[in-house]
Amino acid sequence: MRRRDFLKVIGGAAATWPVAAHAQQPNQRRVGILTALDDAETKIRIAPLLQELERLGWVDGRNIRIDLRAAGGDTDTLRKYGQEMIASTPDVVVGFGTGPTDYFVRATRTVPIVFTIVTDPLGAGFVNNLARPGANATGFMLFEYSLSGKWLELLKQLAPDLKRVAVVRDPILGSGIGQFAVIQAVAPSLGLEITAVNVRDRNEMTQTIAAFAGSPNGGLIVTAGPLSAVNREFIVGLADRHKLPAIYFERFFATGGGLISYGPNFDDQVREAAHYVDRVLKGEKPGNLPVQTPTKYQLVINLKAAKAAGLVVPRPLLERADEIIE
Numbered sequence: 001m002r003r004r005d006f007l008k009v010i011g012g013a014a015a016t017w018p019v020a021a022h023a024q025q026p027n028q029r030r031v032g033i034l035t036a037l038d039d040a041e042t043k044i045r046i047a048p049l050l051q052e053l054e055r056l057g058w059v060d061g062r063n064i065r066i067d068l069r070a071a072g073g074d075t076d077t078l079r080k081y082g083q084e085m086i087a088s089t090p091d092v093v094v095g096f097g098t099g100p101t102d103y104f105v106r107a108t109r110t111v112p113i114v115f116t117i118v119t120d121p122l123g124a125g126f127v128n129n130l131a132r133p134g135a136n137a138t139g140f141m142l143f144e145y146s147l148s149g150k151w152l153e154l155l156k157q158l159a160p161d162l163k164r165v166a167v168v169r170d171p172i173l174g175s176g177i178g179q180f181a182v183i184q185a186v187a188p189s190l191g192l193e194i195t196a197v198n199v200r201d202r203n204e205m206t207q208t209i210a211a212f213a214g215s216p217n218g219g220l221i222v223t224a225g226p227l228s229a230v231n232r233e234f235i236v237g238l239a240d241r242h243k244l245p246a247i248y249f250e251r252f253f254a255t256g257g258g259l260i261s262y263g264p265n266f267d268d269q270v271r272e273a274a275h276y277v278d279r280v281l282k283g284e285k286p287g288n289l290p291v292q293t294p295t296k297y298q299l300v301i302n303l304k305a306a307k308a309a310g311l312v313v314p315r316p317l318l319e320r321a322d323e324i325i326e
Contacts, residue, residue, distance in 0.1 A: 029064045029281050032085040034104070035096035036078050036226060038070030041252040045117075046096065048267045052274035058281070071100075073230050079103055086111055092280045094273060095139075098175070099226050101126055105137055112280045115139035116273040117266060119175035119224050121291055130291040138276065138286040140269045141293045142224055143249075147263070148179040149186035151247045154262055154299075155219050156190050157317055159245040163217035166209060166244070168197045168235060170225040179223040199227045202234060213242035220246035222253065224263070232256060243309050254300040254325060259309060264294035298322040 033049070035042055046068070053064070060066045067085060071078035082103030085093055092112040095101030101115040105126050115126060119142045127133035130141075156162050167183055170176035180196065187194050197208045212218055220239050222228050228235065229250070236258045239246040247260045254261040276289055299317075302325040306313050318324065 027063070029058075029092075030088070030090040031058075031064050031066050031277060031281075032088070032090040032093040033066065033068040033096070034078070034081055034085060034093065034100040035070045036073060036099045037229065038072050042070065042096070045266055045270060048270045049094065049116075049274050049277075052271045053277060056274060056278045058278065064281075075099075083107055092277055094277060097226060097229075098124060098173070101137070101139075109136055111136065112286045113137035113139070114273055114276045114280065114286065116269055117142050119143070119173075120145075120178060123174035123178065127291055132288065133291060134287045136286050138289040138291055140273055140276075141291060143264055143297075144293055145178045145182050147297070148182040148221075148223065151221050151249070151262060152183055152186050152190060152192065154260065154317070155221065155245060155247045156192070157314060158247075158260060159217075159219055159311065161217050162192065162219045162245070164193050164195065164212070164215065165219045165221055166195045166197050166212045167221045167223060168199050168205070168228060169223040170199050170227055171196070172200065173225055176223060176225050183221060183223075199225065199231060199235075202231065205231075205235070206238065209238050209242060209244070213244055218244055220244045222246065222248045224249040232258075240305070240308065245309055245311060251298060251300050251323070254302045254305075254323075257302065257305055259302055259305040259311075261298075261300045263297060265296045265298050268296055269294060300325065 058064045069081040071081055078099055082100060086104065086107040090111060092114060093104055095104050095113060095115040097117050098119060101118055104113045113136055115137060116139050118139060121127050121141060122130055126137050128135060167180055169180045184194055195212055198204050222235055232253055233256060236253060236256055245259055247262060248258050249263045251261050280286060299321045300323045301313055301321045
């Protein structure tokens with residue numbers, strides 16, 4: 001989806017942004033924004049960045065020119081857009097997620113990069129140091145790996161009889177390996193055994209989860225990663241079909257029918273990314289801006305999903321919830 005169609009869709013969230021393409025004006029700064037997906041949740045997520053940029057005084061068509069592209073989940077399209085965007089030599093680019101950021105980092109060591117919703121920028125090689133990134137990229141981490149252990153604890157609170165947990169993760173990504181390692185480390189203290197589920201193959205996921213659900217007292221954790229997001233409806237459907245209590249890393253799983261989610265508030269993080277873009281446009285170097293971690297996490301519980309799974313959500317969890325879906 002190209003910029004014109006994309007901005008039409010999110011126009012309700014950023015109503016003052018023009019939807020028609022316009023020519024480059026003198027003294028306009030150029031900002032590229034790239035995301036792997038173009039579904040409804042992704043469009044909603046990008047809106048705070050556009051709104052905050054405008055609040056900071058950067059108005060598309062006046063003093064900046066926004067090139068906003070969404071690859072629709074297609075890897076080749078994502079690579080193509082990333083290369084085209086860097087070739088146009090913008091003043092700064094924004095990578096929404098690990099995939100877009102990876103293509104930017106591979107394509108340039110000179111164009112400033114601000115990333116957001118990236119799980120492990122250090123492990124992925126996007127930066128050399130979190131406090132002082134040192135190159136041309138900086139931004140905002142999805143969360144610290146220690147959060148992964150919290151998913152296990154919350155799932156155990158939700159389903160006290162839990163004995164086994166299947167963990168959906170990407171074994172190719174360093175972030176997938178890191179999250180899984182933390183879950184494995186925490187599991188013995190809760191008396192739980194762990195089974196790995198490969199998110200890269202839907203048939204394998206279907207077979208592994210079906211076999212896992214054949215024994216009682218099982219649950220599901222879905223770790224963060226691009227493929228988890230792409231396959232979220234499919235994964236939520238598997239958990240529902242097998243009546244597995246499941247916890248997810250992102251709110252849109254719970255709003256999409258999943259049982260419970262615990263993760264960062266993305267709106268806050270995306271707004272802060274706009275501030276980094278502002279600082280870069282005003283002359284600061286990304287390498288001098290520290291990579292930041294979330295300061296706020298949200299617990300979302302879907303009571304309809306709980307009822308369908310035959311679960312009664314403990315009152316302490318309900319009292320802690322930031323959002324309850326009924």
